[in-house]
Amino acid sequence: MNADVTPMNADEGMRAVAIAAVLGSGCATLSLEQAPLGPPGDAARGREVFVSREGGHCVLCHRVPGVRVAGDVGPALEGIGTRLSPGEIRYRVVDITRLNPEAVMPAFHRTEGLARVAPAYAGRPVLDARQVEDVVAYLGSLR
Numbered sequence: 001m002n003a004d005v006t007p008m009n010a011d012e013g014m015r016a017v018a019i020a021a022v023l024g025s026g027c028a029t030l031s032l033e034q035a036p037l038g039p040p041g042d043a044a045r046g047r048e049v050f051v052s053r054e055g056g057h058c059v060l061c062h063r064v065p066g067v068r069v070a071g072d073v074g075p076a077l078e079g080i081g082t083r084l085s086p087g088e089i090r091y092r093v094v095d096i097t098r099l100n101p102e103a104v105m106p107a108f109h110r111t112e113g114l115a116r117v118a119p120a121y122a123g124r125p126v127l128d129a130r131q132v133e134d135v136v137a138y139l140g141s142l143r
């Protein structure tokens with residue numbers, strides 16, 4: 001028997017979406033995380049992705065400290081780095097419809113199952129892996 005192979009240290013186990021169910025007062029709260037898509041991101045680049053129209057344009061819906069003109073369709077993200085782990089933030093940015101099928105927020109790193117995609121964008125996510133990691137680094141720094 002190989003003592004090294006446990007569900008938690010096996011590579012597959014680390015890459016898989018980690019699911020931790022916390023039971024309380026009769027209802028279950030799911031904490032879903034997603035493993036990094038690449039090397040650690042850069043918070044300054046992530047801020048650019050967050051505010052720019054060519055990037056995620058997240059400010060259309062989210063208020064963050066230091067940005068005056070922002071929408072309020074989504075929750076304000078001040079202090080998000082203390083409320084959610086990087087893996088939980090990544091899980092939401094990649095495809096929030098996994099949490100809430102009715103979500104107003106688009107799936108930013110999903111290529112399958114998208115309807116009405118212009119040919120030039122077919123098979124391409126809105127944000128590439130590096131942009132996702134940069135945004136995760138930026139939001140993680142909001143404390």
Ligand code: HEC
Nearest residue numbers: 056057058060061073074075092093100103104105108135
């Ligand atoms: C069209 C509006 C819209 C855009 C654009 C948008 N979001 Fe959201 N976002 C939402 C809404 C609404 C929610 C609440 C969950 C839902 O959709 O039901 C949310 C939730 C979140 C959450 C979870 C917040 C929490 O407190 O749990 C994070 C993190 C987040 N968004 C990050 C981003 C990032 C990063 C971008 C840009 C890449 C972005 N959002 C773009 C509307 C938007």
